[in-house]
Amino acid sequence: xxxxxxxxxxxxxxxxxxxxxxxxxxxxxxxxxxxxxxxxxxxxxxxxxxxxxxxxxxxxxxxxxxxxxxxxxxxxxxxxxxxxxxxxxxxxxxxxxxxxxxxxxxxxxxxxxxxxxxxxxxxxxxxxxxxxxxxxxxxxxxxxxxxxxxxxxxxxxxxxxxxxxxxxxxxxxxxxxxxxxxxxxxxxxxxxxxxxxxxxxxxxxxxxxxxxxxxxxxxxxxxxxxxxxxxxxxxxxxxxxxxxxxxxxxxxxxxxxxxxxxxxxxxxxxxxxxxxxxxxxxxxxxxxxxxxxxxxxxxxxxxxxxxxxxxxxxxxxxxxxxxxxxxxxxxxxxxxxxxxxxxxxxxxxxxxxxxxxxxxxxxxxxxxxxxxxxxxxxxxxxxxxxxxxxxxxxxxxxxxxxxxxxxxxxxxxxxxxxxxxxxxxxxxxxxxxxxxxxxxxxxxxxxxxxxxxxxxxxxxxxxxxxxxxxxxxxxxxxxxxxxxxxxxxxxxxxxxxxxxxxxxxxxxxxxxxxxxx
Amino acid sequence: xxxxxxxxxxxxxxxxxxxxxxxxxxxxxxxxxxxxxxxxxxxxxxxxxxxxxxxxxxxxxxxxxxxxxxxxxxxxxxxxxxxxxxxxxxxxxxxxxxxxxxxxxxxxxxxxxxxxxxxxxxxxxxxxxxxxxxxxxxxxxxxxxxxxxxxxxxxxxxxxxxxxx
Numbered sequence: 001x002x003x004x005x006x007x008x009x010x011x012x013x014x015x016x017x018x019x020x021x022x023x024x025x026x027x028x029x030x031x032x033x034x035x036x037x038x039x040x041x042x043x044x045x046x047x048x049x050x051x052x053x054x055x056x057x058x059x060x061x062x063x064x065x066x067x068x069x070x071x072x073x074x075x076x077x078x079x080x081x082x083x084x085x086x087x088x089x090x091x092x093x094x095x096x097x098x099x100x101x102x103x104x105x106x107x108x109x110x111x112x113x114x115x116x117x118x119x120x121x122x123x124x125x126x127x128x129x130x131x132x133x134x135x136x137x138x139x140x141x142x143x144x145x146x147x148x149x150x151x152x153x154x155x156x157x158x159x160x161x162x163x164x165x166x167x168x169x170x171x172x173x174x175x176x177x178x179x180x181x182x183x184x185x186x187x188x189x190x191x192x193x194x195x196x197x198x199x200x201x202x203x204x205x206x207x208x209x210x211x212x213x214x215x216x217x218x219x220x221x222x223x224x225x226x227x228x229x230x231x232x233x234x235x236x237x238x239x240x241x242x243x244x245x246x247x248x249x250x251x252x253x254x255x256x257x258x259x260x261x262x263x264x265x266x267x268x269x270x271x272x273x274x275x276x277x278x279x280x281x282x283x284x285x286x287x288x289x290x291x292x293x294x295x296x297x298x299x300x301x302x303x304x305x306x307x308x309x310x311x312x313x314x315x316x317x318x319x320x321x322x323x324x325x326x327x328x329x330x331x332x333x334x335x336x337x338x339x340x341x342x343x344x345x346x347x348x349x350x351x352x353x354x355x356x357x358x359x360x361x362x363x364x365x366x367x368x369x370x371x372x373x374x375x376x377x378x379x380x381x382x383x384x385x386x387x388x389x390x391x392x393x394x395x396x397x398x399x400x401x402x403x404x405x406x407x408x409x410x411x412x413x414x415x416x417x418x419x420x421x422x423x424x425x426x427x428x429x430x431x432x433x434x435x436x437x438x439x440x441x442x443x444x445x446x447x448x449x450x451x452x453x454x455x456x457x458x459x460x461x462x463x464x465x466x467x468x469x470x471x472x473x474x475x476x477x478x479x480x481x482x483x484x485x486x487x488x489x490x491x492x493x494x495x496x497x498x499x500x501x502x503x504x505x506x507x508x509x510x511x512x513x514x515x516x517x
Numbered sequence: 518x519x520x521x522x523x524x525x526x527x528x529x530x531x532x533x534x535x536x537x538x539x540x541x542x543x544x545x546x547x548x549x550x551x552x553x554x555x556x557x558x559x560x561x562x563x564x565x566x567x568x569x570x571x572x573x574x575x576x577x578x579x580x581x582x583x584x585x586x587x588x589x590x591x592x593x594x595x596x597x598x599x600x601x602x603x604x605x606x607x608x609x610x611x612x613x614x615x616x617x618x619x620x621x622x623x624x625x626x627x628x629x630x631x632x633x634x635x636x637x638x639x640x641x642x643x644x645x646x647x648x649x650x651x652x653x654x655x656x657x658x659x660x661x662x663x664x665x666x667x668x669x670x671x672x673x674x675x676x677x678x679x680x681x682x
Contacts, residue, residue: 063561069595077588080558116555
């Protein structure tokens with residue numbers, strides 16, 4: 001049995017050997033100790049060991065073992081031979097030489113390379129992708145940083161413009177106030193009166209410039225919230241007549257204000273914005289009209305304010321009609337000498353109030369700006385401090401006032417105005433003493449500046465209200481924003497006046513303040 | 518008189534350009550196609566020495582890997598010199614080349630080594646900083662090479678040949 005079993009084993013081994021030989025196509029080369037070929041058996045052509053390349057192939061084979069110790073068997077897998085074929089190379093040593101066996105590995109090599117190639121390419125692509133993502137992240141970070149810097153710069157710019165505008169208002173309060181007092185002097189001669197007008201005209205220009213800069217400094221979208229108040233259109237017209245008639249007359253221009261009210265409902269608008277629009281349009285009209293007339297027409301009808309400024313000025317060429325509404329395009333209008341902000345601000349303000357703006361102009365004959373502003377609400381809107389009726393000095397006589405203002409010029413000016421109105425006036429310049437004075441002898445009305453040294457005017461108001469002060473409080477500030485106004489009112493103030501102080505407005509406010517509650 | 522022959526091996530991560538460097542050096546050819554090497558390819562070229570004479574370099578282009586395995590160690594046996602190859606556009610391959618040098622030291626403690634930072638033609642995409650190359654030059658010869666255009670290739674092989682001849 002064992003003999004038969006051994007026979008089967010031998011048969012199986014022979015079968016296996018034949019199979020492997022068929023698959024591997026071996027080539028066996030026998031060398032002596034000096035690498036002289038003694039015998040060769042197998043598929044020589046497959047490995048390049050036939051024909052004229054045989055000598056080179058043999059040299060190449062010998063070089064495979066260069067430097068290697070030949071005292072033991074050596075296996076080298078997947079070696080590319082000089083003819084380009086891949087083989088597993090096996091070297092066996094014997095007492096008198098070497099036997100090298102080459103097994104064909106081309107098929108397995110190609111299969112492995114195919115797999116390896118895909119893997120390597122995927123890894124390279126992945127590395128490139130990671131790198132690209134890293135670059136994109138870096139670019140994004142850089143853009144973020146750049147955006148932050150730009151936002152910071154923009155915030156600084158806005159803060160700077162707001163500060164400049166604010167800082168303009170305080171001295172202008174004094175200038176306008178004392179101008180008013182000087183102009184009220186009936187004994188003044190013609191020449192000094194003209195000089196005063198020149199001062200007023202230029203101060204007015206400075207004021208308008210500061211207002212426009214402040215508006216421009218606000219972001220396009222994130223500007224002030226609308227502040228709807230009841231507007232006294234007659235008083236509004238009077239204010240602008242007072243402001244611009246002297247300037248127009250000085251140039252020999254006819255200046256008319258026309259107010260028509262054809263809707264019984266009260267107009268509710270953002271008065272601050274309306275005033276800014278009118279100031280810009282009328283400033284331009286006066287500036288660019290050399291002779292003829294200027295008309296301001298305010299027409300309240302169908303729940304909207306129609307506002308027209310008609311001049312007989314130099315006009316705007318057709319090709320410049322779009323450009324005049326772009327900021328800093330002062331060159332768009334012939335003979336322009338302004339900052340080029342006014343009409344861009346007008347356009348922006350009209351847009352904020354959901355209104356419409358039209359320009360008609362004939363070169364050399366004049367321009368008409370027509371604006372329609374829809375009402376912002378019904379009569380439930382807050383009654384503004386500017387909405388008083390005719391004033392009578394006797395109303396105010398015998399009342400007491402405490403003025404809290406650190407600027408001595410403005411303090412003196414307000415004191416003079418109040419004195420004229422018959423008030424008994426005390427003045428102080430800081431928050432602590434204001435609270436002390438008001439508590440010791442509560443005034444009928446407290447007029448307080450917001451920007452005081454140390455604690456703000458709003459703090460004074462808050463502390464007095466907290467201590468039960470029930471008198472009227474008027475806050476005065478050079479910051480004309482809705483936020484500043486809301487802050488003052490929230491602190492407990494009754495009215496908010498912006499500097500420069502318009503005297504008529506001031507008087508109306510004082511009358512309204514002291515009306516019975 | 519027989520010309521002396523020396524075995525040198527190229528080591529480096531996959532895709533750094535080892536096969537392309539050999540093709541440029543031995544046959545002065547270049548192919549844009551990337552073909553992964555499996556196992557090893559053996560070529561030879563005679564190199565003239567600056568000191569006179571010449572040496573035959575038997576060049577083993579070994580499949581790219583970031584670490585040596587048993588198979589690669591077999592290929593390295595008998596080598597007198599190593600050409601370590603990195604891809605300048607992939608800094609990780611520089612670390613791999615230096616790791617391979619460290620690993621080969623157990624088998625080839627005396628072998629000379631030259632570092633090739635390849636793909637000089639893509640220098641604007643290099644991750645390897647000039648300062649890094651300068652630092653490495655203090656410990657081993659470094660050549661910036663371009664298998665595509667041939668820059669630095671001949672000089673790198675000649676440097677190694679001069680050291681092992």
